[in-house]
Amino acid sequence: MSTSFSVEITSKRHVKTISLSDEAHEPVLFEGDLGALRELSLVEGDILEFTGVNGILRIDVAEEQLQKVLAREPRVVQQLRGGEL
DSSP states (O other), X not given: OOOOEEEEESOGGGEEEEEOOSSTTSOOEEEEOXXXXXXXXXXXXXXXXEEETTEEEEEEOOHHXXXXXXXXXXXXXXXXXXXXX
16 A cells, blocks of 8 residues: 655745755655644544644545554654644
8 A cells, every 4th residue: 555645835935955866766855844733633534634834744644554553652642642743
């Protein structure tokens, strides 16, 4: 199963780095600033959406996959409940 993602930034001033190479085997880098996190939600059961003041990061991941990871990593659950993320 493939996992896709998208990044939507409200302005290019929040984009820090975009690195693309002509070589197919070279890594691609996209860095930006989502700003303060406004919301973290699961959309349609399979898209984890981080909404910040400067943009949105969406990752295609099934709810079951998230539950498995959170069950293995109690520290992450604690951070989510504590508002640290």
